[in-house]
Amino acid sequence: MGGVSTKEPEVQFQFVNSTVDNPVVPQDVATRALIRKQAMKKASAARKKSGSYGKHNLRQYPVFVDGPIPTTEPHSTSSSHEGEFHKQQTSPELDHECGATVIDSAPSFQHAKLKSHLQPTPIELLGASVPASLPLxxxxxxxxxxxxxxxxxxxxxxxxxxxxxxxxxxxxxxxxxxxxxxxxxxxxxxxxxxxxxxxxxxxxxxxxxxxxxxxxxxxxxxxxxxxxxxxxxxxxxxxxxxxxxxxxxxxxxxxxxxxxxxxxxxxxxxxxxxxxxxxxxxxxxxxxxxxxxxxxxxxxxxxxxxxxxxxxxxxxNEHCFLEQDNWREVFESVIVDDDIISDRSEIVISLLMIKSKIPGICADATTAVCGDKPPEMSAVVDLASRAQQARDSLIKWRCDYEPLLGPLAELCKRDVDDDKKCKVMGVYLSCMMLVNRLLSSVSAPKERLELEDEIDAIADQVLDLYGRVAEIRPQSTLFLAQTIAIAKAMQATTPLWRDISPDGGIERWKFEKFCEIIGRKC
Incomplete structure (x- = not known):
């Protein structure tokens, strides 16, 4: 191009590293200062607006040095640490992420070492660098x-x-x-x-x-x-x-x-x-x-x-697979001994293991009462035996943990521990009402009336407990939602169970009505 030199100055990332070696940069000091002032005008205004103007290293943890400053030079823990620190202070480092060269103009390590007997650096005192803020x-x-x-x-x-x-x-x-x-x-x-x-x-x-x-x-x-x-x-x-x-x-x-x-x-x-x-x-x-x-x-x-x-x-209306023995091993493996009342405590796990047997009893009772053919006597006897075993297990559970749970009338207070007790007792009361109802469905009239009296008493206890919880800790009523629904269904159908048929059994339509009220398939 007409003898004009086409050789361009070797400038890398001029916006980062402008030097006096660059011929396109003005050499006048006042002009350079004006350029810097104009370039930083918007950034300065933004910092003033955000409240960070004049505040440095806002993302860096503050360094606190406790105790007296030593008057002697601290011993170096490793000579290799000194060499590494010296290299960081005096050698240009390449930021491989953005490709920019960053030159640290801090004094050399040797210069800092001469002053260490007067004022040791935080790194010398702490033996480590200050951690940077971690990204979220x-x-x-x-x-x-x-x-x-x-x-x-x-x-x-x-x-x-x-x-x-x-x-x-x-x-x-x-x-x-x-x-x-x-x-x-x-x-x-x-x-x-x-x-x-x-x-x-x-x-x-x-x-x-x-x-x-x-x-x-x-x-x-x-x-x-x-x-x-x-x-x-x-x-x-x-x-x-x-x-x-x-x-x-x-x-x-x-x-x-x-x-x-x-x-x-x-x-x-x-x-x-x-x-x-x-x-x-x-x-x-x-x-x-x-x-x-x-x-x-x-x-x-x-x-x-x-x-x-x-x-x-x-x-x-299904059997629960958790009633099988191999799943009971999983239940037992969850138990943590130091938890008094929690999802992993023995009191909760043992209750849930009993509960896992109840769906199967429900399903078999439905077949016995609502089936197209009359059940065999052996099947009814076996069903009554399983229901009685579940009832006995629940009664034993209540006796075993009576000291921990206390009387039902004193259950709801004003602390979170009582919320945990409410959850556990809600499950227990639901199970007791269901097991009693299933057992009464295949029992003789006399035993049925006795069981219905017990169901009625439990339902009254549930309603009383729910009322106290709603008044004292209303947020805990959610823990009793299923229990209160079952209690109301029991009270609505107790008159049907008390009305003894000529043959002494429970009519199919009564059992179906009960299932309908609690929302169960039949």
Whole structure:
């Protein structure tokens, strides 16, 4: 080009590393100062607006040095540390992420060492560098974005959850606010890792969090579409995982199903979706087999659904697979001796083991009373024997733990420990009423009337307990939702059981009426 030199100056990242060697940079000091001032004008205004103007190293932890400053030079722990520190202070380092050269103009280590007898550096005193701020994990970012900690929902992942719980929440979704004050051992304790590594778990959690946010902020109309979007995505990722043979039986897939069941528990739609998800979780737990619940994480997944499995089996007129001996070993492996009353305590596990036998007794009693053919006497005797054994086990359980639980009339006070007792006693009272009703259905008239008297007394105790809980700790009524439903069904049908037929048995229509009231298949 007409003899004009085309050689360009060797300038790398001029916006980062402008030097006097660059011929295009003005050499006048005043001009350079003006350029810098103009370039930083917007940045300065932004800092003043945000309140960070004049404040340095806001993301760095402060250094606190306790104790007197030593007057002698601290001993070096390793000569290699000195060489490394010297290299960091005097040598240019290449930032491989952005390719920029950064030159540190700090004084050399030797210069700092000469002054160490006057004022040792923090690194010399502490023997380590100050940690930098860690970035938020995806789980933490999600929690901050919605302002909700999903761990606070742990009390909705326990053995008392049932159709009645879902109905109560659907009637008044704001009750979930009361649950946010609780925090107990549950599968949420293992959420942080699974959220980072499992797409189906992450999608399910996002779905639940969005729904809770929607409950807490009903005026935010844009959350409706957000919840639906998360729900559709969660179903899609879960379906992919279930179709993959390698992932199907992984604990993360079961985790995602149980979390989505929690979403359906909080949803305002018809209960069929929650029932379907609960059935899917129960089926997967059974398919995985009892040998796949060895780790603490897997045990938490098992315990989160045990109560629902047994209750749903009773409603569906089915035997519960948890009554089998190999599953009882899983129950026993969950027990933690130092827990007095918790989902892992002996008092709870032993009660749930008794409860797992009741759905089978219900199913066989239904066949005996409502079958097309009259049952054989041997089948009736066996059924009555099993019902009596379950009743005896419940009575023994109550006697064994009487010192811990105390009288029922003194149960509800004003602390969280009594909430735990309410949950346990709710299950016990429900089981006692059901077993007595089943036993009375295949008993002689005299025994039936005695059992119905006991059922009536228990139902009155339940109503009294519910009234006290509603007055003193209304948030705990959710724990008794299923129990109060069964108590009312018992009171509504007790007159039918007291009306003895000529042949002394229970007529089919009476048993079907009872099943209809409690919402059970017959």
């Amino acid at each position: 994990t995806a789980f933490e970012s999600m929690s901050m974005r919605y302002g909700i900690n999903i761990l606070d929902l742990s009390n909705l992942t326990t053995f008392h959850v049932s159709r009645a719980t879902r109905k109560a929440l659907a009637t008044d979704p704001s009750q979930v606010i009361n649950m946010l004050s609780y925090n107990q051992w549950s599968f949420f304790s293992y959420l942080s890792t699974s959220y980072e590594t499992s797409p189906c778990v992450r999608s399910a959690v996002d779905c639940v969090i969005a729904r809770v946010r929607q409950i807490l902020s009903p005026s935010e109309s844009d959350l409706d579409s957000t919840v639906i979007t998360h729900y559709v995505k969660a179903l899609g990722t879960l379906q992919k995982a279930l179709e993959c043979q390698r992932q199907r039986y992984s604990p993360e897939v079961l985790y995602a199903i149980e979390i989505l069941a929690l979403y359906e528990l909080l949803a305002s739609s018809e209960p069929t979706a929650w029932i379907r998800h609960s059935a899917g979780a129960a089926h997967l737990i059974q398919l995985r087999g009892p040998r796949r619940y060895k780790t603490e994480f897997e045990k938490s997944l098992f315990m989160a659904h045990v109560g629902t499995i047994t209750t749903e089996a009773m409603f569906n």
